[in-house]
Amino acid sequence: MKLDSKIPSGPVASKWDRARFENKLVNPANRRKFTILVVGTGLAGASAAASLGEQGYNVKSFCIQDSPRRAHSIAAQGGINAAKNYQNDGDSIYRLFYDTVKGGDYRAREANVYRLAQSSVSIIDQCVAQGVPFAREYGGLLDNRSFGGSQVERTFYARGQTGQQLLLGAYSSMMRQVADGGVTLYPRREMLDLVVIDGKARGIVVRNLITGELETHAGDAVLLATGGYGTVYYLSTNAVNSNVTAAWRAHKRGAAFANPCYTQIHPTCIPVSGEHQSKLTLMSESLRNDGRVWVPKKQGDSRPPEQIPESERDYYLERKYPSFGNLVPRDVASRNAKQACDDGRGVGESGLAVYLDFADAITRVGEDVIRMRYGNLFDMYNRITDEDPYKVPMRMYPAIHYTMGGLWVDYNLQSTVPGLHVLGEANFSDHGANRLGASALMQGLCDGYFVIPYTLAHYLGSTTLPAVSTDHDAFKEAKASTQARINTLLSVKGNQTIRGFHRKLGRIMWDYAGMARTDAGLRTALEEIPKLREEFWNTVSVPGDQNNLNQSLEHAGRVADYLEFGELLVRDALNRTESCGGHFREESQTPDGEAQRDDEHFSYVAAWEFQGVGKEPVLHKEPLVFEEVHPTQRSYK
Amino acid sequence: MATISVKLKIWRQDGPGKPGRLVDYTADTVSTDMSFLEMLDVVNEGLIKKGEDAIAFESDCREGICGACGLVINGVPNGPVRGTTTCQLHMRSFKHGDTITIEPWRAKAFPVVKDLVVDRSAFDRIIGAGGYVSFNTGGAPDGNCLPISKDVSEAAMDMAACIGCGSCVAACKNAAAHLFTSAKITHLGLLPQGQPERYTRVVRMVDQMDAEGFGNCSNEGECEAVCPKEISISGIARMYRDYQKAALKG
The missing domain is CATH 1.10.1060.10 (Alpha-helical ferredoxin)
Structure with missing residues (x-):
């Protein structure tokens, strides 16, 4: 396997122009001859399907939900970055590029990030034109707010529902194409295998989740926009049906998986309340614009917050990082919350929480303004915890939120399997080892609206693609092996629940490959995961049969894949003995507890090649070259 | 945190156009901090352990924004709390010993797919x-x-x-x-x-x-x-x- 990143030559600012000029095109009249299979309908998948449908390609769109509008992008709250400099505060494409490379702790590809920053301005224009109701100022112009890791206001938002509004914009464009016949919708389909013919991705196997039938679909290219793998930790802010299955099955068919150990732990989530918990709820990072994070100075201080005087509170982010204060990047905020709790100064019943306090902001601007800014978030917090954040500080603890790793892609978003392109959170390319807030929406829409339409045309225009049909042996083989896996799951007939296994796996991942990782812990995980996998295949109970809606079977298939994937994540974390961004190896920290990179040995993308379940994968390295931003110890002080 | 038990009457239907019926279940030791769907998760875990078909219901984000969930609870869509999706309803809205009837959306244009899932x-x-x-x-x-x-x-x-x-x-x-x-x-x-x-x-x-x-x-x-x-x-x-x-x- 050879990793060719295909980064265009020349200065960073002109690479994308150059690529677009040099890329092959497909004549408008020829586009309908190409069938493009798009899996996933989040921001990346929906924007890609809509844009390609508009261009005249024959697009088939697949999603596991009953409607494409429910993809988990919908839950993104806070906002989307764009280098518009509307606030006249010194923003520029170069500054957004710089902040993102630095925020990612110098583990992202410069060329990709620059293109992302360039496209960011078009994304806002595009969404406004679709009728996305972004927040506005009284003069009628677009409003901005700040997000972590930046000292300018460049985040556009629609109350606390930015992801929803952006997704509904992309979804409405896609539905217009569905009505016009450019896009055919296949909801309630789960991709279970990738079909590779003559070394190229030519189709997929999906299970119709209503009838249980295994369907095969042939095409000229496959686009995976299937999101991240956060639910390998069981508890995360992801939707409960989010999964790694499509990406993992593609990995097993030859797509390299890059940097799986880069996971993002979001600092402000509602703490766990008990064993029954099925998911964690995030409270937007935008809250840190007005909320102040603190814990008591004294260990084990169990007084209610209002009885702890100002002088006995430690606003530790403001104290340690005076220039960024409460708006430090997520990895830094999360680690500090963990340190405060490990130090015995955590709050709440479990001691695993810190306060996020709005009292000062309410005094400064009034409750009405705070309600306008964050009303829906405060309501959500109140519903879940039964506490009123207008009166008492929120309790927050970090939780798994986003995964920066994903299938390896080149500059054109193509994986190591020609024809298989990967978009959005499912790929690895733009966020390095830590994603800045309000950058995920930007990346998803950038990939779908403004990158793939050009790079896919290049692939189609420069590749010989003989017609294939689903009668081809490769389709039959993929379908048969998918069926065999389903048969095995149904035939175990043990007495252990699927959720029980998922919970146990999540526990291993969180304990040993969570916020802090050590050599010994990771090695323990490498012993425990295969044991759990074996137990799963011997004792799991998957009731019902294949031929109707069977949510137990769906969940079992996803957990089975996680029991393989989790091992890869741990291996990657073990291999990377440095700390960077969200990947914190306790052995590698600065004297004041910050992540200590090791550029000499680890300035590379780790791309893993599958060798078989339980077999050690082969590591391929793509060196990271920094021509513009000089890697330094990240400082937010 | 308090614990309650509740009686459930849940609509079970094998598939579109098939006859359906309300089936009785009991949910014991339900923490009032649980969400309504987490209570159903626990009931389902009990069924799966016995090798019985789990109750089909939809949910995804479980934070009130994707719109996937939605159950008629005691005759009212999403239950007794106003301005709340089913996934954001919590068991603290119920009392020990309550009987809770759970049905799917009922509309000609939303045919039942299975149990509590509609199209x-x-x-x-x-x-x-x-x-x-x-x-x-x-x-x-x-x-x-x-x-x-x-x-x-x-x-x-x-x-x-x-x-x-x-x-x-x-x-x-x-x-x-x-x-x-x-x-x-x-x-x-x-x-x-x-x-x-x-x-x-x-x-x-x-x-x-x-x-x-x-x-x-x-x-x-x-x-x-x-x-x-x-x-x-x-x-x-x-x-x-x-x-x-x-x-x-x-």
Whole structure:
């Protein structure tokens, strides 16, 4: 396997122009001859399907939900970055590029990030034109707010529902194409295998989740926009049906998986309340614009917050990082919350929480303004915890939120399997080892609206693609092996629940490959995961049969894949003995507890090649070259 | 944290068009901090352990925004708390010993798929009929070239907040989809971007809504009362006005 990143030559600012000029095109009249299979309908998948449908390609769109509008992008709250400099505060494409490379702790590809920053301005224009109701100022112009890791206001938002509004914009464009016949919708389909013919991705196997039938679909290219793998930790802010299955099955068919150990732990989530918990709820990072994070100075201080005087509170982010204060990047905020709790100064019943306090902001601007800014978030917090954040500080603890790793892609978003392109959170390319807030929406829409339409045309225009049909042996083989896996799951007939296994796996991942990782812990995980996998295949109970809606079977298939994937994540974390961004190896920290990179040995993308379940994968390295931003110890002080 | 037990009567139906029935279950030692769906997760775990078919119900984000969940709880969509999706309902809203009846959305245009799962694809087709601004990717003017007053933008956002869950249809004795359809029509109809297609949009979306088999509006406001996003029925009046204007325009 050879990793060719295909980064265009020349200065960073002109690479994308150059690529677009040099890329092959497909004549408008020829586009309908190409069938493009798009899996996933989040921001990346929906924007890609809509844009390609508009261009005249024959697009088939697949999603596991009953409607494409429910993809988990919908839950993104806070906002989307764009280098518009509307606030006249010194923003520029170069500054957004710089902040993102630095925020990612110098583990992202410069060329990709620059293109992302360039496209960011078009994304806002595009969404406004679709009728996305972004927040506005009284003069009628677009409003901005700040997000972590930046000292300018460049985040556009629609109350606390930015992801929803952006997704509904992309979804409405896609539905217009569905009505016009450019896009055919296949909801309630789960991709279970990738079909590779003559070394190229030519189709997929999906299970119709209503009838249980295994369907095969042939095409000229496959686009995976299937999101991240956060639910390998069981508890995360992801939707409960989010999964790694499509990406993992593609990995097993030859797509390299890059940097799986880069996971993002979001600092402000509602703490766990008990064993029954099925998911964690995030409270937007935008809250840190007005909320102040603190814990008591004294260990084990169990007084209610209002009885702890100002002088006995430690606003530790403001104290340690005076220039960024409460708006430090997520990895830094999360680690500090963990340190405060490990130090015995955590709050709440479990001691695993810190306060996020709005009292000062309410005094400064009034409750009405705070309600306008964050009303829906405060309501959500109140519903879940039964506490009123207008009166008492929120309790927050970090939780798994986003995964920066994903299938390896080149500059054109193509994986190591020609024809298989990967978009959005499912790929690895733009966020390095830590994603800045309000950058995920930007990346998803950038990939779908403004990158793939050009790079896919290049692939189609420069590749010989003989017609294939689903009668081809490769389709039959993929379908048969998918069926065999389903048969095995149904035939175990043990007495252990699927959720029980998922919970146990999540526990291993969180304990040993969570916020802090050590050599010994990771090695323990490498012993425990295969044991759990074996137990799963011997004792799991998957009731019902294949031929109707069977949510137990769906969940079992996803957990089975996680029991393989989790091992890869741990291996990657073990291999990377440095700390960077969200990947914190306790052995590698600065004297004041910050992540200590090791550029000499680890300035590379780790791309893993599958060798078989339980077999050690082969590591391929793509060196990271920094021509513009000089890697330094990240400082937010 | 308190613990309660509750009796459940849950609609079980093997598939579309098959007969269904209410089946009795008990949920013991339910923490009042649990969400309603987590309580059902626990019931399902018990069934799976016994090798019995789990109760099918939908959910995904479990934070009240994706619109996948939605159950009729004691006769009311999403249960006793106003402005809440089913996934955001918590067991602290119930008392020890309560009997809770759980049914799917019931509407001709939302056929039952299995147990508590219904087919809401009619909503997608209503959006496909006109719930968009016809604008291809690329070539958009600068986002700030079109100032929109804050009031208008906020009013549009109030309507755009719809999550497409179908509670409005489930609450309506006519199974009408007027609240859903009018929310999109009003969101786009208020904004300058939506003006060029304003009248073709309303006709196409309303016609599609009728073709899907949703009922008519008799103005009782049950939709607004159960809407988890508290979307106002004022949009329905606007939808009628625009539809009439469109008819006059021909």
